[in-house]
Amino acid sequence: MGVTWEEINQWKVEQFIDTFGTIYEHSPWVAELVWEKKPFSSWEQLHTATSSIVASADEERQLKLLRNHPDLGARLELTDHSQHEQQRAGIAAMHEAGLEELRQLNREYTGKFGFPFIMAVRHSTADLILNELKRRIQLDREQEFKAALQEVYKIAGFRLQDWNAEQLLTEQG
Incomplete structure (x- = not known):
């Protein structure tokens, strides 16, 4: 049996950050702030809360979060999440x-x-990524800033889904 929402909602902030602090690239502050929004009863609710935390952050903090992401295709030291995601995309x-x-x-x-x-x-391929990069580089900064944040929210959602699948978390409890 997996972890229940009741158990997660009882975690101390340190355990919550240790578990969910990597959902947003090198930005454990998101998990720390969302911990205060407990209790949660679904992944959708947790994902919405984390996205809301980022959306309500000031632009400087959002920019830092964006800058924490690696370049796609970079041969740098990547987080396990980023390395796995880039490998899957080819x-x-x-x-x-x-x-x-x-x-x-x-x-x-x-x-x-x-x-x-x-x-x-x-769910992308290298060609799709290149085409999207070529399209988005044509946007203005405000449009692209919003687009990048939307992608960050999607990434976080996928990472939460992966954690859920690994833990076989039960929605009851």
Whole structure:
């Protein structure tokens, strides 16, 4: 039997942050603030609460969260989440010319917007990612800032789903 919502709702802040602090890339402050919104009774409710915390943060904090994300295709030290997500999208298997194009577009994007290109790459392919990057680099900063935050919310939702699947969490309790 998995963990119940009743048990999660009784966790101390440290356990909550240890468990959910990586849902938003290098931003455990989201888990810390959402802990105060307990109790939760569903994944949807928890995801909505985390998204709301980020949405209500000031722009400086949101920008820092965006900047915590790695460039897609970068050969840097990635979090386990990011590494797994990029591998599933086929980025690691891209041919060198495709990787170089992705890196060049990432540099242009970051130069224009001041944060890395962020896309929830689950269910995507390398070609879809490149096409989306080419499309979004044409947006203005305000549009792209909002688009990047929406992608962050999607990523967090996928990561919560993964944790749920790993724990076989029961919705009752």
